[in-house]
Amino acid sequence: MSGFPLRRVRVAEVEQVAARIKRFRFVDIDNAPLSQFSGGSHISVVMHSGDRLMRNPYSLMGSPTDTSSYQISVLHCGADSRGGSKFMHENVAVGSELEISQPLNLFPPVRLAKKHVLVAGGIGITPFMSMMNELDALRSDFELHYGVRSLEDGAYCKYLQSRYGSRVNVYRQDQGQMIPLDAILGEQRLGTHMYVCGPKPMIDWALQTAELQGWPQENLHSEQFSAPPPGKPFVVKLAKSGREIAVKGHQSILEALEEHGVDASFLCRGGACGQCETGVIACDGYIDHNDHFLSEAERVGGKKIMICMSRIQTGSITLDL
Amino acid sequence: MALIFKDETFRDDFTYKNSPATIRRFPFPFIEDQYRYSVNIEPHTPGPKGSVYEFTFDIDEHYVSEMRDRAMVLQEDPGRCQALPHMMTAQWDMLELVMVSLARDYPDLFTLHRDGAHWHWINKPLNIDQKFTFGEVNSLPYEPMEYVGRQIQGDFSLQDQRDGQLWMDAGIITSQADWSLDFDVGMNFFEWHAPVPLAHEAGVFERALKFLLNMQIGQPVRRLNWTMTINPRLDTSPENYPKWGKDRTTVTPENVGEKVHLRVELQGLFRLPRSNAILFSIRGYLMSLEQIVTVPKWGRRLPRVLKSLPPELIEYKGLARYRQTAIDWLEKYDDGAPTSPGGGPD
Numbered sequence: 006m007s008g009f010p011l012r013r014v015r016v017a018e019v020e021q022v023a024a025r026i027k028r029f030r031f032v033d034i035d036n037a038p039l040s041q042f043s044g045g046s047h048i049s050v051v052m053h054s055g056d057r058l059m060r061n062p063y064s065l066m067g068s069p070t071d072t073s074s075y076q077i078s079v080l081h082c083g084a085d086s087r088g089g090s091k092f093m094h095e096n097v098a099v100g101s102e103l104e105i106s107q108p109l110n111l112f113p114p115v116r117l118a119k120k121h122v123l124v125a126g127g128i129g130i131t132p133f134m135s136m137m138n139e140l141d142a143l144r145s146d147f148e149l150h151y152g153v154r155s156l157e158d159g160a161y162c163k164y165l166q167s168r169y170g171s172r173v174n175v176y177r178q179d180q181g182q183m184i185p186l187d188a189i190l191g192e193q194r195l196g197t198h199m200y201v202c203g204p205k206p207m208i209d210w211a212l213q214t215a216e217l218q219g220w221p222q223e224n225l226h227s228e229q230f231s232a233p234p235p236g237k238p239f240v241v242k243l244a245k246s247g248r249e250i251a252v253k254g255h256q257s258i259l260e261a262l263e264e265h266g267v268d269a270s271f272l273c274r275g276g277a278c279g280q281c282e283t284g285v286i287a288c289d290g291y292i293d294h295n296d297h298f299l300s301e302a303e304r305v306g307g308k309k310i311m312i313c314m315s316r317i318q319t320g321s322i323t324l325d326l
Numbered sequence: 327m328a329l330i331f332k333d334e335t336f337r338d339d340f341t342y343k344n345s346p347a348t349i350r351r352f353p354f355p356f357i358e359d360q361y362r363y364s365v366n367i368e369p370h371t372p373g374p375k376g377s378v379y380e381f382t383f384d385i386d387e388h389y390v391s392e393m394r395d396r397a398m399v400l401q402e403d404p405g406r407c408q409a410l411p412h413m414m415t416a417q418w419d420m421l422e423l424v425m426v427s428l429a430r431d432y433p434d435l436f437t438l439h440r441d442g443a444h445w446h447w448i449n450k451p452l453n454i455d456q457k458f459t460f461g462e463v464n465s466l467p468y469e470p471m472e473y474v475g476r477q478i479q480g481d482f483s484l485q486d487q488r489d490g491q492l493w494m495d496a497g498i499i500t501s502q503a504d505w506s507l508d509f510d511v512g513m514n515f516f517e518w519h520a521p522v523p524l525a526h527e528a529g530v531f532e533r534a535l536k537f538l539l540n541m542q543i544g545q546p547v548r549r550l551n552w553t554m555t556i557n558p559r560l561d562t563s564p565e566n567y568p569k570w571g572k573d574r575t576t577v578t579p580e581n582v583g584e585k586v587h588l589r590v591e592l593q594g595l596f597r598l599p600r601s602n603a604i605l606f607s608i609r610g611y612l613m614s615l616e617q618i619v620t621v622p623k624w625g626r627r628l629p630r631v632l633k634s635l636p637p638e639l640i641e642y643k644g645l646a647r648y649r650q651t652a653i654d655w656l657e658k659y660d661d662g663a664p665t666s667p668g669g670g671p672d
Contacts, residue, residue, distance in 0.1 A: 010545070040543045042599055042600075043599065043600055043601060046602075069600060070600070106542075107544055107545070108543060109540075109542060109543075110602045113602045115488045115489075116412035116415075116486060116601075117412055117486075117488070223489050272540050278539075278540050279540070280540050
């Protein structure tokens with residue numbers, strides 16, 4: 006059971022909401038209602054750029070109960086982009102047609118939490134847009150701490166402050182403001198959960214700050230959609246079919262398999278959900294585990310790889326496919 | 327075919343029986359002559375017309391009487407329906423899925439009008455006409471899960487998803503095969519499956535959990551499970567064990583065909599959109615051995631399967647006292663001829 010059923014949508018609206026961020030609004034191609042979703046959900050957007058096929062995950066930002074359209078925000082990653090965000094910014098306009106997956110939630114608010122502390126950096130604000138919508142409707146206690154480079158770079162600052170008032174705290178890097186996380190976490194009641202989304206160093210810092218304060222792991226949540234890091238080309242051998250597939254430098258193993266028509270299982274394509282876990286039969290190189298799913302012991306064991314994100318530095322790898 | 331609802335009982339005088347057409351659509355769970363454990367999960371896509379898989383939720387001739395039996399169980403023991411406070415969104419999700427599905431699939435029996443949050447539900451077989459506001463608990467006579475659960479065959483549980491686990495945090499369970507919601511509520515997937523033999527060692531539950539955690543909206547799955555029950559009793563709960571446990575000692579070679587029933591559960595799993603919870607539906611079907619053998623293929627296969635069960639499973643399903651009696655009776659219907667693959671009748 007690989008992949009997911011796709012839905013065709015049309016772009017109904019594109020808005021530049023910050024210096025490098027565009028908001029896109031999608032409606033069903035036949036204006037049929039879309040699924041409701043839960044706060045923190047994302048969709049995958051399928052992009053055909055030249056001969057390349059990309060499926061990038063983007064958090065849904067609108068109201069979870071609005072079935073008339075979905076909204077995502079895309080940061081133009083510039084030179085760092087593998088092409089997905091560049092494609093969205095340069096090739097997608099009002100009227101464009103795209104394929105999207107059903108919503109999937111790998112970052113849900115915990116309903117048993119006494120309080121929710123949301124920590125966002127830059128484009129990491131997006132999953133919190135729907136989450137706050139949901140928490141507000143449920144009258145749950147929450148507060149947002151949102152770090153931006155400047156007001157020009159940060160999306161939705163004014164909107165969030167007008168909608169949620171003092172529950173929203175914005176920190177401007179250009180004015181030397183930092184999220185005082187140590188102080189924030191230090192005064193939370195028991196049963197509070199923290200959620201962080203942003204660049205990897207920020208996630209690491211937030212989790213570490215909480216752990217040093219003795220927060221339990223179960224109360225800490227993070228989400229990061231990182232593209233599969235590029236590397237050197239290598240060869241994947243498939244044990245069952247006996248085929249050999251070349252993985253290019255900018256490709257993930259999963260993308261290379263798909264390019265060659267090999268059916269492999271996947272879901273989130275960000276190394277978080279575990280669906281693409283694949284057995285490693287042999288490997289004469291070093292595996293770069295770029296996922297968030299495998300345990301430390303499993304990484305050391307070297308018997309499993311998440312093919313949507315991870316690759317090898319040199320040599321070849323034989324997979325149980 | 328228009329359904330004619332039977333007036334029958336699942337207790338005391340046990341007048342429950344399947345009509346000939348219902349026998350043919352019984353989801354016989356054994357696809358080969360040898361018992362083999364499998365998770366047997368498949369997409370819950372519409373099956374053949376008239377089959378129990380035709381629609382999202384199956385309504386059959388026993389509907390009205392089953393709902394009457396459920397009301398009696400809940401009257402005697404309100405603890406059979408429980409929902410922890412954080413499951414209210416999931417309760418509304420379930421209500422929506424059930425009402426929308428029934429109104430779509432059985433337009434002669436159920437009608438749903440929706441105008442924003444103003445809903446109007448008509449259930450003709452049970453003579454219910456209810457206007458309510460979606461999302462407002464006070465606009466219904468019960469909480470949403472109980473309200474709709476009193477109007478649909480099968481037991482239901484709602485699983486919250488958090489910490490990479492599923493938690494059974496709500497359910498309406500009145501026709502169960504010897505497990506207790508009151509005992510299991512608040513447990514996680516591994517905890518409530520703890521009594522199942524053999525499967526843990528095989529890693530079945532770890533794989534199943536991983537699969538379920540990634541279930542997607544609009545992609546429900548199903549599987550069959552089975553056990554055996556003495557008399558067509560829906561409520562074989564641990565709470566009422568003193569009422570039914572002793573029935574196992576009443577099976578004789580003379581009454582085995584009438585008393586012993588194969589109990590098949592059509593289990594469905596649905597990702598719910600607003601709550602990200604998972605709905606688990608357990609739709610039970612009961613059929614006596616003497617009705618089973620009216621289908622020659624099943625008469626041949628059932629004794630062969632019962633003979634091949636591993637001892638742990640015989641113990642777990644509580645078959646030990648009467649299994650041999652059942653095999654001896656059933657073997658009269660096994661002429662040794664080969665059987666066709668799959669569970670359906672020839």
